[in-house]
Amino acid sequence: MIWGIIFAVALVVFFNRYVFLEPNLPIKLSATIKKLLGFSIPAILTAICAPIILLNEHGGFRELPLNPYFIGAIISVLLALFIRNTLISVILSLAIFMVLKLVILVV
Numbered sequence: 442m443i444w445g446i447i448f449a450v451a452l453v454v455f456f457n458r459y460v461f462l463e464p465n466l467p468i469k470l471s472a473t474i475k476k477l478l479g480f481s482i483p484a485i486l487t488a489i490c491a492p493i494i495l496l497n498e499h500g501g502f503r504e505l506p507l508n509p510y511f512i513g514a515i516i517s518v519l520l521a522l523f524i525r526n527t528l529i530s531v532i533l534s535l536a537i538f539m540v541l542k543l544v545i546l547v548v
Contacts, residue, residue, distance in 0.1 A: 507545055
């Protein structure tokens with residue numbers, strides 16, 4: 442079910458971006474609309490990631506001071522801002538998240 446939702450959302454985002462941003466199609470949009478369409482990917486990713494970061498498996502909120510998902514998300518945003526290399530940011534973020542998860546589970 443989750444994978445179906447993820448693929449459906451990806452398909453909707455791809456379709457919207459392709460139809461409205463492909464220069465060979467006869468649809469012409471203003472620069473403002475094109476700029477607004479550029480925010481669709483971060484908005485969808487936020488909608489997918491926010492429940493994972495903030496909610497536990499029972500539907501309640503995770504404890505923020507000891508939440509490796511929240512700490513990992515903050516660190517990954519900071520890494521992306523400072524490093525500006527997507528691959529390195531993702532690899533470092535995943536490694537830091539795994540270390541946080543192991544350390545917090547041990548404590």
